[in-house]
Amino acid sequence: MTRLLPRTLFGQMVVILLAxxxxxxxxxxxxxxxDRAQAARAIGGYxxxxxxxxxxxxxxxxxxxxxxxxVAAASDPTLRVSLSSSQPPATVGETxxxxxxxxxxxxxxxxxxxxxxxxxxxVSGATGQQFARPGxxxxxxxxxxxxxxxxxxxxxxxxxxxxxxxxxxAALPNTGPSISxxxxxxxxxxxxxxxxASVWAVRRVTAPLGVLARAxxxxxxDVNAPPVAEAGTREMRLAAHSFNEMQGxxxxxxxxxxxxxxxxxxxxxxxxxxxxxxTEGLHEGDERDRMLATIGELDxxxxxxxxxxxxxxxxxxxxxxxxxxxxxxxxxxxxDAGLPVTMEAAEPVVLECQPAALRRAISNLLDNAIxxxxxxxTRIATSPAAISIVIDDEGPGIPDADLRRVFEPFYRLEQxxxxxxxxxxxxxxxxxSVVQAHxxxxxxxxxxxxxxxxxxxxxx
Numbered sequence: 001m002t003r004l005l006p007r008t009l010f011g012q013m014v015v016i017l018l019a020x021x022x023x024x025x026x027x028x029x030x031x032x033x034x035d036r037a038q039a040a041r042a043i044g045g046y047x048x049x050x051x052x053x054x055x056x057x058x059x060x061x062x063x064x065x066x067x068x069x070x071v072a073a074a075s076d077p078t079l080r081v082s083l084s085s086s087q088p089p090a091t092v093g094e095t096x097x098x099x100x101x102x103x104x105x106x107x108x109x110x111x112x113x114x115x116x117x118x119x120x121x122x123v124s125g126a127t128g129q130q131f132a133r134p135g136x137x138x139x140x141x142x143x144x145x146x147x148x149x150x151x152x153x154x155x156x157x158x159x160x161x162x163x164x165x166x167x168x169x170a171a172l173p174n175t176g177p178s179i180s181x182x183x184x185x186x187x188x189x190x191x192x193x194x195x196x197a198s199v200w201a202v203r204r205v206t207a208p209l210g211v212l213a214r215a216x217x218x219x220x221x222d223v224n225a226p227p228v229a230e231a232g233t234r235e236m237r238l239a240a241h242s243f244n245e246m247q248g249x250x251x252x253x254x255x256x257x258x259x260x261x262x263x264x265x266x267x268x269x270x271x272x273x274x275x276x277x278x279t280e281g282l283h284e285g286d287e288r289d290r291m292l293a294t295i296g297e298l299d300x301x302x303x304x305x306x307x308x309x310x311x312x313x314x315x316x317x318x319x320x321x322x323x324x325x326x327x328x329x330x331x332x333x334x335x336d337a338g339l340p341v342t343m344e345a346a347e348p349v350v351l352e353c354q355p356a357a358l359r360r361a362i363s364n365l366l367d368n369a370i371x372x373x374x375x376x377x378t379r380i381a382t383s384p385a386a387i388s389i390v391i392d393d394e395g396p397g398i399p400d401a402d403l404r405r406v407f408e409p410f411y412r413l414e415q416x417x418x419x420x421x422x423x424x425x426x427x428x429x430x431x432x433s434v435v436q437a438h439x440x441x442x443x444x445x446x447x448x449x450x451x452x453x454x455x456x457x458x459x460x
Contacts, residue, residue: 010206017198025191032183048170051079052156053110055168058113059083060160072165080169087129107156119157149186151246208236212243222437223250263307272298303304303408304426316354323349323382323387323458328361331378339370346378347388351458354439361431362389365454373451386440389456397446406444431456443450 006012047198055074059067068081075081108116150338154173160166208231217229230237276295282288324346331343369376373393381388398406409429432442440458447453 010202013202013206013218014199017202018195021194021198022229023192025187030188031185034442047271048079049107050110050152052108052154052158052168052170055081056111056115056158056160056166059166060112066163066164078170082167082169083164084167084232085164099114103154103156111158114161115158120157122155136406147221153380154409203234207254208232208240212236212239215243217439219250220436223254224245234458265302269299272302277425301426304360316356318349318352318354321355323351323353323389326355326359327362327378327380327389330359330366334363334366334376340375341366341370342375344377346380349380349382353458353460354434357434361434362456364431365389365391365456369395369452369454373415384460386460387458392451393448394451397450398444398451400446401448403444407442 006015028226055070059070062070071083072082104119104121107121108119111119153169155170156168158168160168191324212228215225218225225247227247229238230238230244232240234248269381272295276292276299279288279291279295325348327346328343331341334341350394366376366378369391370393373395375394376391377393378389378391381390428442435456435458438458443455443457445453445455
């Protein structure tokens with residue numbers, strides 16, 4: 001069932017509103033149809049009892065010679081009247097139920113006391129007769145009519161003043177269709193208005209959530225992105241304010257970390273320089289050379305850390321850039337330096353990015369492939385959703401357990417990343433930081449034919 005529901009909050013709220021509207025529509029239609037049928041039966045019952053009472057008084061007061069003609073004239077498909085001198089039929093016999101008593105009491109109120117004393121009534125639940133609908137407006141009805149709307153036919157027997165029995169057989173009119181086309185059209189128009197108003201209201205309520213979600217995604221790429229506008233409902237203003245406060249705290253945290261890193265790296269340069277000078281004053285030998293090599297490595301690490309801090313502190317503007325030209329420029333610079341790097345021809349692919357930072361990330365990946373994989377071969381792959389720069393090398397690859405760890409700062413593989421070959425362990429960290437700031441990712445896999453493949457993916 002959950003698979004059929006929309007994935008967005010807007011879609012789910014619209015579905016819930018439409019489901020509630022449909023349920024209320026069906027229930028309202030059922031209530032209207034039931035009430036309409038009950039009202040029609042109540043009107044028919046009222047008309048039948050009134051007619052029986054009027055005819056009974058008229059026939060009782062008419063001369064005996066006129067009675068047969070009045071009975072014949074009064075009989076029609078809706079009410080059959082008969083006059084006899086015998087006892088009333090067995091169907092209006094001696095065991096009245098609650099409905100019989102209710103109707104008998106109502107008829108007794110309309111008849112003289114002498115006739116009311118000899119009144120029998122029977123109510124039936126169904127009839128095979130078909131009758132026309134009454135054309136008179138609904139009069140005031142006693143409370144018993146609302147309690148006796150379930151019956152379909154009525155049989156009554158009244159003894160006249162001269163001892164004759166007047167028998168009536170009446171059936172309620174057919175209520176007809178429970179739902180008319182006018183009612184259906186009116187309900188459809190109201191449902192359409194409610195649906196349009198609901199969709200507009202839901203869109204208005206959920207739109208700020210989309211703005212907040214896009215701001216969170218933008219914050220993941222650029223911590224210095226503009227703050228979210230604090231507008232909308234009170235809850236949305238509070239959420240936007242909290243989001244902006246969080247962004248400000250993140251900015252201050254990163255600024256403090258960058259300044260601390262830069263200051264620490266800078267302060268380390270002075271004692272390291274003194275240590276180098278003292279080491280150079282020692283007698284020449286293997287131990288002196290090893291100490292100088294270690295000092296040189298520390299100096300390279302500090303230089304890389306300073307560069308990393310400067311890169312973090314620098315806010316390069318974003319602009320539209322041809323990624324194919326950017327990659328070709330980095331490849332050409334390395335090829336001119338005599339490094340084994342090649343690139344497949346590619347069509348221009350334009351992307352809004354920070355070109356200098358992205359070129360540095362690409363150069364770091366190419367440099368790693370050349371240093372530890374003997375050569376680098378790169379190409380660009382495009383899809384509707386992303387642009388990917390694929391770099392293959394011919395090295396020994398990386399153990400699967402270390403494919404994620406190599407992105408950690410200062411992490412190096414002892415067997416394949418020898419200290420003598422250079423490298424501080426920050427190249428991949430810097431590249432990953434730059435790519436993630438663009439909303440992308442770097443993945444490393446070992447190729448089945450040998451070597452490592454680094455894929456730099458950027459969303460379009």
